[in-house]
Amino acid sequence: MTHDHGEEHHLVSYGTYIMVWLALLAFTGLTVTVAGFNLRQVSVFVALLVATCKTFLVLNYFMHLKYEQSIFKIMIFVTVSILAVFIVLTFFDVSFR
């Protein structure tokens, strides 16, 4: 199947989707398990780290970012980086209060 611009759609196998789905379930399990430990200040960081990994998988495979042109990857990267800067500058102060 081709686009107007002649650009090809990449076909992802069902096996890949299932692997990604299983990985997402595993990460969810990890989040729930880690929430049971008392990690104090690190707990939010760990939860965000796991969520970031899950987002990475969803963006790349389910939303096909992996197969897109680099301009879209750059746009997402810049936006997520800005969000990360805002989150770090907002929350780092909690550790020093």
Next chain:
Amino acid sequence: MGSGAIVEEQGPTVSSFLEYRGRFSGIFGWIFSTDHKRIGILYLFSLMTFFIVGVGIGVLMRLEHLTTGQTIMDPQTYNSFFTLHGVIMIFLFIIPGIPAAFGNFIMPIQIGAEDVAFPRINLFSWYLYISGAILALVTLFIGGVADTGWTFYAPYSIRTNTNVSLTLMAAFLLGFSSILTGLNFITTIHRLRAPRMGWFNMPLFVWALYATAWIQVLATPIIGITAVLVILERLLGIGIFDPMKGGDPILFQHLFWIYSHPAVYIMILPAMGVISEVIPTFARRTIFGYKFIAYSSIAIAGVGSLVWGHHMYVSGQSYTANVVFSLLTFLVAIPSAIKVFNWVSTLYKGSIDLSAPMLYALAFIFLFSIGGLTGVMLGALAVNVHVHDTYFVVAHFHYVMFGGTGFGFFAALHYWLPKMTGKMYDEKIAKIAWLLMVVGFNGFYFPMLLLGYQGMPRRYYDHLPQFHDGHVIATVGSWILVAGVFLMFWNLARALFKGKRTSRNPWGGTTLEWQVPSPPPLLNFVHEPEIRKDPYGHTGNDGH
């Protein structure tokens, strides 16, 4: 708007955009038009209307301080007035201000484009703006005007019985309008520049709008979400900001200022762009340090997005955060100072023409410098704690926002109105109005700097006797300032009906908009404009 004349200038005879009759006529010819010039004028009239309302409320608040004790209003009314004044001036006037009015009208012409990239979205953003404005004004009649101040700090904004939810909904809609304008400008500047117009062939006003547009797109959604969270907290009591439910009120301040400090740069950057246009035109010199001014716009947008914590030194955030935000705040002073030094260097050995736009631009440099330097003082932790929530802060941001952006807006009005309407105002009256405004402004706000330093708190409807003299001087200053503002508006309104026809290029401007007729034709250019390498080198008859 009386100028619908056929424009006969050098080159072929063309109808102006005011003369053009499309599918609709009368008022519908304006509110259904997707022409960037008509939308710019729609914005201009809308936001000037709200500016006059905001000025009226401000003057009444000042009048309350003419005597000690209650003068003309009770404390609750005063609380509602400063909230309404803030919301109207910030969300309805100064944020859309220069980009929505002059950016819409002038920017596409300056880059050699026929319109913005998304003309319908452009009109839609005006409708969102008007919807937000109506919603904000509806609170006057339903549920009582919010009494939180324009900052809506939690937990008070969650608990007050006034109509905070509706006001926040208005801010949400206005934010959407701002995002769409920003998105439109980014796309227009990237995609619709005339052939051969590179990034460094663009006028500095376009650079300023470009930097502003990125802040609009990236920062505004945060205030939108925050507004929704407060509304949900009020309606459902979910406990995000309310400490009684385990929420964090400091988180609200973070989220609010992540947008609202960069919003200060949304307000000032376009005004800096205007000044970068006016100064070289009236100093008859090439702008000094073009690339530094262009880059400093981007630097202000970037670093300015990371300094919000300086509004929160006494909020309970950690000392470490205070130090980090203080350092970042000092850094953002550098690109601002680069601009001021470059403007002053442009004036050096220039052949200075003190026409009205130039006078407003010079007042901008003077007043913005006071605002900027008091801002640096406020960035210092010790001073900030001393003057926090006093008149010093109020005077500081009025020097930046009114003395800076306001005078930049007036400079733009006097500079570009002849281009927009083809009519010229009375130069002598414009200068008298300018003088009244400069004297009135300093008479109004300079005593407030001193009062604040002495400890006069902001948002109080009354004052102690030791502050009385300063209050009286400031109140008298406000009368002079308002007299100047109304004289200016009267002079400009009169020009629309009785002003003399002006030429294509009354100021000897060297950017593309001065090469097309005044007022411009529907699609701006009769022939494809010839782009010069020097952005300020368009002195010929390129638009014909």
